[in-house]
Amino acid sequence: MSKKNRKLFSTRSQKYKKSIEECTNIVATSPFWIHFSATIKVELNGSNPSSILCYGLGNFFESIQSKYQLGLLLTIKNEFKVKNCYVYDPKFTDAERSHLTEIGCDSLCENEEGKRSLLPGTFVYMPHCPKQLLNNLLWANWNKEILTSCIIVCNSIDQTVTSTLDRILNKYAYYVQKISPHVIEKKCCDDFIYDDVFNDMALHIFPNEKLKELEDIFWERGKEPLYDDDELEFITKFECMSFQS
Numbered sequence: 001m002s003k004k005n006r007k008l009f010s011t012r013s014q015k016y017k018k019s020i021e022e023c024t025n026i027v028a029t030s031p032f033w034i035h036f037s038a039t040i041k042v043e044l045n046g047s048n049p050s051s052i053l054c055y056g057l058g059n060f061f062e063s064i065q066s067k068y069q070l071g072l073l074l075t076i077k078n079e080f081k082v083k084n085c086y087v088y089d090p091k092f093t094d095a096e097r098s099h100l101t102e103i104g105c106d107s108l109c110e111n112e113e114g115k116r117s118l119l120p121g122t123f124v125y126m127p128h129c130p131k132q133l134l135n136n137l138l139w140a141n142w143n144k145e146i147l148t149s150c151i152i153v154c155n156s157i158d159q160t161v162t163s164t165l166d167r168i169l170n171k172y173a174y175y176v177q178k179i180s181p182h183v184i185e186k187k188c189c190d191d192f193i194y195d196d197v198f199n200d201m202a203l204h205i206f207p208n209e210k211l212k213e214l215e216d217i218f219w220e221r222g223k224e225p226l227y228d229d230d231e232l233e234f235i236t237k238f239e240c241m242s243f244q245s
């Protein structure tokens with residue numbers, strides 16, 4: 001890189017860093033955070049998450065929504081003193097990945113399609129992600145001990161199930177639909193300064209009192225979910241391989 005380009009790159013990344021710090025401060029001092037952090041604290045009941053897993057933030061150097069969503073991620077990380085914070089979006093640029101490392105997040109390098117086995121006590125954050133991603137995550141963790149120990153913040157499961165045709169749910173969100181009657185969700189307040197950042201999102205818990213009633217057969221899972229067409233913004237690992245080659 002030439003000296004001039006290096007300077008330009010450095011000025012640009014300073015500008016991005018500053019704007020992410022500003023967004024984080026705005027989130028951390030907002031009435032939205034006062035309400036949302038109180039909800040999280042009730043559910044954590046004095047403990048802190050063992051780690052955070054975040055999928056689907058989007059391009060936070062460019063997108064306003066993604067910047068504030070990253071601001072919330074960092075605010076949660078700070079407030080609950082979470083050291084391990086794993087973040088992945090196939091659309092991240094190299095500069096965004098480097099920035100995540102600088103601010104103490106581990107940017108995952110592989111597209112796991114959401115099929116990651118969660119550690120007990122993981123706080124999952126998937127802002128406005130495709131249905132398939134949550135479906136895959138549930139499939140990979142289709143186990144009551146794991147689910148009861150985790151919290152998932154994502155698009156409201158109840159809203160997803162009630163507003164989507166059964167045909168689509170069967171195809172892309174079978175496990176989302178199956179777990180939905182057994183989930184408790186707390187809607188995120190829609191009092192943030194922008195109404196398209198945390199809209200339609202909710203915090204989901206999987207209470208032991210509900211899950212323990214389910215028969216063993218409920219927990220038998222089918223074969224790995226695969227989707228044969230690219231629907232609803234879900235990016236498969238095969239697509240990532242073809243970007244790279």
Ligand SMILES: C[S@@+](CC[C@H](N)C(=O)[O-])C[C@H]1O[C@@H](n2cnc3c(N)ncnc32)[C@H](O)[C@@H]1O
Pocket residue numbers: 055056057058059063065066069088089090091111112113114127128129130133233234235236237
């Ligand atoms: C609707 S966009 C949401 C972006 C941003 N969070 C927002 O609210 O504007 C869905 C995001 O999911 C990401 N995504 C798609 N497939 C994914 C995968 N396999 N793993 C992680 N993220 C994925 C997309 O790259 C995209 O950034």
